[in-house]
Amino acid sequence: MIPAPNAADVADCVRRALAEDIGSGDVTARLVPAAQTSVAHVISREDAVICGRPWVDEVFRQLDPAIVITWHVGEGERVRADQRLYTLRGPARPLLSGERPALNFLQTLSGTATSVRRYVDAIAGTGCRIADTRKTLPGLRNAQKYAVLCGGGINHRIGLYDGILIKENHVAAAGGIRAAIANARALDAGVPLMTEAEDFDQVRAALDADVDLLLVDDFTLPQIREAVQLTRAHRARGGRTVIEYSGGATLESVREIAECGVDRIAIGAITKHVRAVDLSMRFESDE
Known part of the structure; x- marks a missing residue:
């Protein structure tokens, strides 16, 4: 079992990431009507080991708790190129605002986990x-x-x-x-x-x-x-x-x-x- 990350640390990392990206407000997201809802799917474009779900969840929780995240892969799971990782449903504006911070966490931590797995596989047995x-x-x-x-x-x-x-x-x-x-x-x-x-x-x-x-x-x-x-x-x-x-x-x-x-x-x-x-x-x- 992979121990859960410290929730307070995750929340703090996400707060800082959102602050540096959104600042005083996402002016581009205002092009979308406030009442509009959307569905978004995140895929991996390459083989990888997925890591970072708690950070993704926290990004959208802090932006709008009404957003529903459905994960299709587990933490530490190997995925293939073009495989769907998670689906988002909810208000369009916070979905757009959270896209880059969430992907930044997921792509960086998945990159770390993927690198580790290559070394682990290399010394198997x-x-x-x-x-x-x-x-x-x-x-x-x-x-x-x-x-x-x-x-x-x-x-x-x-x-x-x-x-x-x-x-x-x-x-x-x-x-x-x-x-x-x-x-x-x-x-x-x-x-x-x-x-x-x-x-x-x-x-x-x-x-x-x-x-x-x-x-x-x-x-x-x-x-x-x-x-x-x-x-x-x-x-x-x-x-x-x-x-x-x-x-x-x-x-x-x-x-x-x-x-x-x-x-x-x-x-x-x-x-x-x-x-x-x-x-x-x-x-x-x-x-």
């Missing part, structure tokens, strides 16, 4: 998972994290507040990885402790500290396999550390990385390089 990063579109962090789940991936930390991730600059500032880990432990922050490793001295330091997550950064395939062996030996002794690869995996390389035995692979591109799905809304006279 390996036992590895695809994880996201904080490389998200500004203001859409929670929405894109939700889209990752719809695409079959898993979430890394949401932000800087729900996990400690020690990276090279933290190591340099602290005077070494062991000092950085010790400082993190002393915080007693009650959040997962994660650390990147750029060499095997850092791998061993992270395992000695039994961090929650070890990220091997830009390792070669033989190095990844060795780090996996060390991590599995650590877990066999009662350790809890999960091992993740990060550092530019592509669709072409992700499977061979997964086959090295890592538990997860972080892919910044699934949210950073997202390409919106091509969608179209078609109006017709009221039935």
